[in-house]
Amino acid sequence: MTQRPVFIAGCGQVGPVAEDPRSIVEMVLEAVEGALEDVGITHQDIDAIVTASVDILDGLTASNIAVTEVVGAVMKPEARIAADGMAAAIHGACQIWSGAYDTVLIVAHAKPSMAPYQDLMQWAMDPIYLQPLGVDFLTCAGLQAQALAAGDAGAEQRWAELASARRAGTPAAISADEILASPIVASPLRAEMCAPMEDGASAIVLSAVLGKHDGRPQVTGVGHDLAPHDLGDREPGIWRGLERACNRAYSVAGIDNPASAFDLAEPSCLFPHEEELFVAAAGIGNATVVSPGGGLFVGHTPVVAGLSRLAASASAMRQDAGCRRALAHGAWGPAGQGQAVMILEAGAP
Amino acid sequence: MSETVTVTIEMEQAWRYASGTAMERFSEGLKERRIEAVSCRLCGRAYLPPRPYCGKCNIRMSSWTPVKDEGELVAWTVMQLPMLDGRTGEMREAPYGMGLILLDGADTTLNHYLAESDPAKLAIGQRVRAVWCNERRGAMDDILHFEVIR
Known part of the structure; x- marks a missing residue:
């Protein structure tokens, strides 16, 4: 790579927790302070900020205005992304690659415990053809899962085992039999197959100048993609948007064979069938460890998810010298309409 | 020209905001007709409404x-258009100051x-005082x- 480096210099995380009693401002403040402390810097070292938030979840328009002070954006350049935090991270990395800034703070937050998420997400659907039918994100996931399960008699059992495996060894541990005994929420998806919705905030410091000497992981490729909104305009059995996003990232990172390229993958998958879609579209092989901490199956915060996967990837690389390359993923919209990935490579040992 | 089709969707939705520690103390004070600002130990500004963090x-x-x-x-306007009162869903009649x-x-102003x-009869620089409600619940409209x- 000839462009200047972008390091994941530091991370701060709040949650996921079922219901955080604090205000969004207080949650974000703790995440931001955690990230700055992880690098050992103050707001004075931050050149620009990119925030990710979704108005309909926060119940106000321009939901970034509520956190302007606590992200340190008063009288500084701030950009706001109304999508998953991974898209915000890509925006920040591009700002650094452009030469505009050296160090950018990325922050994402959501507090879905404030209002019924499923109802709210109806507002995110097409208002003419879909909202009158009450189509929401769960409906779309059910439609996609059913399309995959058709002609695949073992799908339900396999998905139950996958969701169980992800939660093994965590407080949310549950057997495949228990998952299969849980009620169906959108056939063929069962309640315990779904990632639990929780509150959270995440902050990450990206920098061209900080982190190099501490061996922090480096961003070597990014890609994102937006598929058509309507499921009928997509191929139901494949995340073609993720495939395109990955190919863009692989091209930048010089990866020819993704099947053997990654030690770790941290996908943003809300259901087991989505993880199968992720593995297929990203083209990763059996040697890649997927979601060693359980991924979103142990707690999912919308908007924050992708940034939390980026933090999880960076953390794993800092702790395990054998983890040399990772693929972090964020997704948003109905049935993975929006897709974004970042490739991380370990810093100098 | 084709006929316009109108799709009407109505949905009732409420959000439960956590007030946060700063607003909580402010609200408790309002119940007792007490107003408190939160102060920054570095710049000394006393902020209203209170917030947990000095952005400066x-x-x-x-x-x-x-x-x-x-x-x-320090600033005033008289609104001549009725506004939708978010607390009641009713219109607040104009004019109002x-x-x-x-x-x-x-050191900062309250709306x-x-x-x-x-x-x-209004002018910048005039002295004004709060008229409190008899029954107070810890909100701005106390x-x-x-x-x-x-």
Whole structure:
């Protein structure tokens, strides 16, 4: 790579927790302070900020205005992304690659415990053809899962085992039999197959100048993609948007064979069938460890998810010298309409 | 030209906001007709409404400053259009006065209604004081409005 480096210099995380009693401002403040402390810097070292938030979840328009002070954006350049935090991270990395800034703070937050998420997400659907039918994100996931399960008699059992495996060894541990005994929420998806919705905030410091000497992981490729909104305009059995996003990232990172390229993958998958879609579209092989901490199956915060996967990837690389390359993923919209990935490579040992 | 089709969707939706520690203390004070600003130990600004963080100095704030319920009108307008009152869903009839009030002891202003709605009787720099509701629940409308001290 000839462009200047972008390091994941530091991370701060709040949650996921079922219901955080604090205000969004207080949650974000703790995440931001955690990230700055992880690098050992103050707001004075931050050149620009990119925030990710979704108005309909926060119940106000321009939901970034509520956190302007606590992200340190008063009288500084701030950009706001109304999508998953991974898209915000890509925006920040591009700002650094452009030469505009050296160090950018990325922050994402959501507090879905404030209002019924499923109802709210109806507002995110097409208002003419879909909202009158009450189509929401769960409906779309059910439609996609059913399309995959058709002609695949073992799908339900396999998905139950996958969701169980992800939660093994965590407080949310549950057997495949228990998952299969849980009620169906959108056939063929069962309640315990779904990632639990929780509150959270995440902050990450990206920098061209900080982190190099501490061996922090480096961003070597990014890609994102937006598929058509309507499921009928997509191929139901494949995340073609993720495939395109990955190919863009692989091209930048010089990866020819993704099947053997990654030690770790941290996908943003809300259901087991989505993880199968992720593995297929990203083209990763059996040697890649997927979601060693359980991924979103142990707690999912919308908007924050992708940034939390980026933090999880960076953390794993800092702790395990054998983890040399990772693929972090964020997704948003109905049935993975929006897709974004970042490739991380370990810093100098 | 094709006929327009209107799709009407109605949905009732509420969000439960956590007030946060700063707003919680402010709200408790309002119940007792007490207004407190939160102060930054670096720049010394006393913020109203209170918030947990000084955006100028980038530090947490936790010291409190008592503020009087009277102060100076630093900006005002008289609205001539009725507005939808988010608390009741009803229209608030015009005209009504709206002001930015710098309470004695604070460094930032509070937004609130003015009792006076005649533009000829309002001026920047006028002294105003809070008119409290008899029953208070710890919210901004525990203050009915601010009246000009004549």
